[in-house]
Amino acid sequence: MSETPSNFTVEPEFTNKTLSVTEINTATMAMTPISPKYRQINLIWGACFGALLAIILTLFTSGIIFDLPENARPYVIGGYVFIAINTLRNLIYHVFADPLIQYALREHDLNYQSGLIFRSLVSQPILRIQHIEIRRGPIERQAGLATLQVFSAGGVSHTFNIPGLVYKDAVSLRQFILDHKDLAADV
Numbered sequence: 001m002s003e004t005p006s007n008f009t010v011e012p013e014f015t016n017k018t019l020s021v022t023e024i025n026t027a028t029m030a031m032t033p034i035s036p037k038y039r040q041i042n043l044i045w046g047a048c049f050g051a052l053l054a055i056i057l058t059l060f061t062s063g064i065i066f067d068l069p070e071n072a073r074p075y076v077i078g079g080y081v082f083i084a085i086n087t088l089r090n091l092i093y094h095v096f097a098d099p100l101i102q103y104a105l106r107e108h109d110l111n112y113q114s115g116l117i118f119r120s121l122v123s124q125p126i127l128r129i130q131h132i133e134i135r136r137g138p139i140e141r142q143a144g145l146a147t148l149q150v151f152s153a154g155g156v157s158h159t160f161n162i163p164g165l166v167y168k169d170a171v172s173l174r175q176f177i178l179d180h181k182d183l184a185a186d187v
Contacts (some may be wrong), residue, residue, distance in 0.1 A: 031113060033101035037143045038164025039098035045093055045139075050087025054080065096164045105173060110150060122160050126181045128153045134170050136160075146170035162179050 061068055061098070062074045097116035104111040110129070113121045131151040140146055146167045152159040165173070 018168055029104050029111060031049075031104045031111070033099065034101050034103070034162070034164035035145055035166050036099075038101070039094055039144060041139060041145075042073065042094040042098060046087060046090040046094060048082055050090070053083045053087075057083065098164070101162075101164065110173075110177065112150075112162055124150055124152060124159055126177055129177055129181055130154075132174050132177055133158075134167075134174055136167070148173055176184070 011084075040117075057076070057079050059065060061079075062124070063077045093116065097180075100116060100119075101114045103113070108127070109123050109125045110119060111123045113119065118169040130164055133149040134152070135147040135149055144167050145163075147164055147167050149158045149163040150160055150162070162170075162173075
């Protein structure tokens with residue numbers, strides 16, 4: 001009789017059962033919303049950008065830089081209406097869309113859900129994550145937020161961003177993925 005060496009472990013048999021669509025339920029996945037500060041930043045930026053465009057239009061149409069002909073008045077009013085509508089559309093979008101941005105970290109994958117009208121759910125297996133970065137611009141640093149960029153193995157650019165994360169949470173997510181992506185390869 002041959003004895004099994006002590007450093008040899010018997011792996012459980014690999015299974016890959018077929019599942020029906022009714023057995024798959026992503027609705028029960030506990031999703032975590034991003035920070036509400038992200039929406040506030042987007043609303044402030046949207047309002048500031050609209051105001052900046054209105055100021056630029058006012059400078060060009062006030063006669064300080066050059067004189068406009070009298071028949072240009074309807075176009076100037078149209079410009080203000082265009083700026084107002086687009087600024088309002090942008091603000092309304094962020095009011096409703098930003099709270100719908102969510103993520104979930106599970107044992108073997110990272111999930112990201114976004115979109116207002118066209119909803120998307122991206123699932124990235126931890127085993128397939130090649131690289132992960134934390135990005136912070138000056139406004140994000142001031143607000144204590146960060147964006148987590150996830151790069152897939154074999155992909156040229158990032159697979160997805162998770163914006164509006166509290167910086168400490170982004171660091172924890174990144175460290176968890178770095179610690180567990182090699183462990184997942186051993187399974």
